[in-house]
Amino acid sequence: MSHPTALTLVLFRNDLRLADHPALWHAAQKGPILPVYLRSTADQSGLAWRWWQGNSLQILKARLAERGLPLVLRSGQAREILPEIVRRTGAAAVYWNRRYDPEGMREDEELKRLLKTMGIEVRSFAGNLLVEPWEHLREGRPYRVFTPFWKAMLARHQFARPLPEPTPCTAPADTPKSEDLADWGWQPRHPDWSLSLAAHWRVGEAAAWERLHAFVDEGLTHYAEGRNLPGKPYVSRLSPYLAHGEISPRQIWWHFSDLAQEQPGSHRHIEAFLRELGWREFSWHLLYHFPDLPREPLRPEFGQFPWRDDPAALRAWQRGRTGYPIVDAGMRELWQSGWMHNRVRMIVASFLVKDLRVPWQEGEAWFWDTLVDADLANNSASWQWVAGCGADAAPYFRVFNPVLQAEKFDPDGDYIRKWLPPLRQLPTAHIHAPWEAPAPVLEKAGVTLGKDYPRPLVDHHQAREAALAAWETIRRQTEGG
DNA sequence: TGAAATGTTGGGGCG
DNA sequence: ACGCCCCAACATTTC
Numbered sequence: 001m002s003h004p005t006a007l008t009l010v011l012f013r014n015d016l017r018l019a020d021h022p023a024l025w026h027a028a029q030k031g032p033i034l035p036v037y038l039r040s041t042a043d044q045s046g047l048a049w050r051w052w053q054g055n056s057l058q059i060l061k062a063r064l065a066e067r068g069l070p071l072v073l074r075s076g077q078a079r080e081i082l083p084e085i086v087r088r089t090g091a092a093a094v095y096w097n098r099r100y101d102p103e104g105m106r107e108d109e110e111l112k113r114l115l116k117t118m119g120i121e122v123r124s125f126a127g128n129l130l131v132e133p134w135e136h137l138r139e140g141r142p143y144r145v146f147t148p149f150w151k152a153m154l155a156r157h158q159f160a161r162p163l164p165e166p167t168p169c170t171a172p173a174d175t176p177k178s179e180d181l182a183d184w185g186w187q188p189r190h191p192d193w194s195l196s197l198a199a200h201w202r203v204g205e206a207a208a209w210e211r212l213h214a215f216v217d218e219g220l221t222h223y224a225e226g227r228n229l230p231g232k233p234y235v236s237r238l239s240p241y242l243a244h245g246e247i248s249p250r251q252i253w254w255h256f257s258d259l260a261q262e263q264p265g266s267h268r269h270i271e272a273f274l275r276e277l278g279w280r281e282f283s284w285h286l287l288y289h290f291p292d293l294p295r296e297p298l299r300p301e302f303g304q305f306p307w308r309d310d311p312a313a314l315r316a317w318q319r320g321r322t323g324y325p326i327v328d329a330g331m332r333e334l335w336q337s338g339w340m341h342n343r344v345r346m347i348v349a350s351f352l353v354k355d356l357r358v359p360w361q362e363g364e365a366w367f368w369d370t371l372v373d374a375d376l377a378n379n380s381a382s383w384q385w386v387a388g389c390g391a392d393a394a395p396y397f398r399v400f401n402p403v404l405q406a407e408k409f410d411p412d413g414d415y416i417r418k419w420l421p422p423l424r425q426l427p428t429a430h431i432h433a434p435w436e437a438p439a440p441v442l443e444k445a446g447v448t449l450g451k452d453y454p455r456p457l458v459d460h461h462q463a464r465e466a467a468l469a470a471w472e473t474i475r476r477q478t479e480g481g
Numbered sequence: 482t483g484a485a486a487t488g489t490t491g492g493g494g495c496g
Numbered sequence: 497a498c499g500c501c502c503c504a505a506c507a508t509t510t511c
């Protein structure tokens with residue numbers, strides 16, 4: 001239908017990469033391409049995510065420029081901007097990789113209808129999940145439990161091999177105007193907390209692969225057990241790269257699958273690592289089938305749960321002032337680096353939801369704003385999991401003891417000392433529960449409780465009892481369902 | 482991808 | 497020699 005050299009627009013979203021980008025690759029096979037990034041005016045993204053996304057866009061723009069391609073940046077309503085760009089450039093086609101969040105899907109359906117009425121070819125591609133959510137069902141219904149979901153996925157599907165970066169690419173004859181990234185306000189100014197993020201991360205597609213290789217070198221052979229030790233460099237830290245699509249799940253899958261063939265000794269660790277990729281997949285499939293996941297508990301009886309309204313406790317949790325070192329260290333790692341070790345995410349989440357009985361949505365919102373890897377499906381599914389109201393959730397009565405968890409997973413106190421400088425001098429035997437340390441020990445370490453470091457906001461044993469009592473009030477329905 | 486309470490077992494001290 | 501008690505160590509149940 002369309003002329004072979006007609007222009008194709010390629011929309012970039014949370015897929016800021018050149019390799020394994022099916023929309024880009026297929027468009028480049030046909031003829032000239034114009035990469036476009038649209039920023040919604042109703043954008044709900046978090047601040048840390050924007051910092052990363054803005055930097056990533058800058059890097060993407062530079063890499064496209066090296067290949068002779070522009071990147072057109074525009075803000076506003078896609079249904080207004082996209083037809084305008086199509087008309088101005090005479091484009092014959094618009095390609096994108098599919099989104100799976102409710103808002104994104106709704107917008108993409110609208111765009112597809114609109115563009116087709118204009119006679120434009122529209123194609124969407126699978127690039128951001130291993131398998132499309134509607135293609136992995138059991139008897140026509142979505143899986144609600146992870147293990148059968150993942151086992152069946154491995155048994156039934158052969159994941160596509162990643163595509164290469166398309167080279168060379170043909171540029172459009174002329175380029176419509178682009179906005180300036182600096183005008184989007186995605187880089188914080190007052191105060192400029194991005195300096196702290198920048199000290200911890202290198203953004204972009206090349207950095208994603210450097211991180212992957214660093215993980216293979218220093219973490220992978222410890223992964224199966226070591227992934228639970230927040231003081232050790234045994235986890236991949238690939239989550240922000242995945243969240244912004246600088247690396248794709250298929251690239252990760254195949255890289256590690258091939259590695260398992262070469263290094264049979266690593267097989268156990270690779271299986272454990274790829275299982276975590278499975279949790280991401282599971283969360284996205286859940287979100288696709290249950291679009292209320294970010295706001296509403298999957299177990300409806302949790303709508304009646306007697307949560308507490310306690311802004312002071314929420315604030316103390318957010319700022320790492322609960323008096324429980326493992327919780328506070330985690331919240332400070334999050335605040336300073338935009339990321340938190342997954343074991344610690346579970347501990348701090350359990351503390352907020354069970355010890356403080358603050359609604360999980362409050363924790364979800366804070367993570368959404370502060371995580372550079374903020375991911376709608378992972379974030380909402382994981383909070384529901386910890387809160388006990390998810391499909392395949394931990395039972396509500398599974399309450400983490402922050403002291404035991406710390407002793408088990410940070411036995412030397414390395415993680416505490418890294419993120420809580422006031423406690424650095426405390427001996428390891430007392431670093432996880434400083435309120436129980438003898439006065440001379442505290443004095444020698446230069447710690448005055450209530451001054452250098454808070455006393456516990458709540459007594460964990462009492463808080464646990466109160467949480468279980470609160471759960472009793474909705475338990476009848478839980479057992480029924 | 483918990484923790485605490487409760488139950489069971491077996492060794493050793495002791496009358 | 498024997499029974500009793502204590503309690504650590506481990507297992508099971510319950511929340």
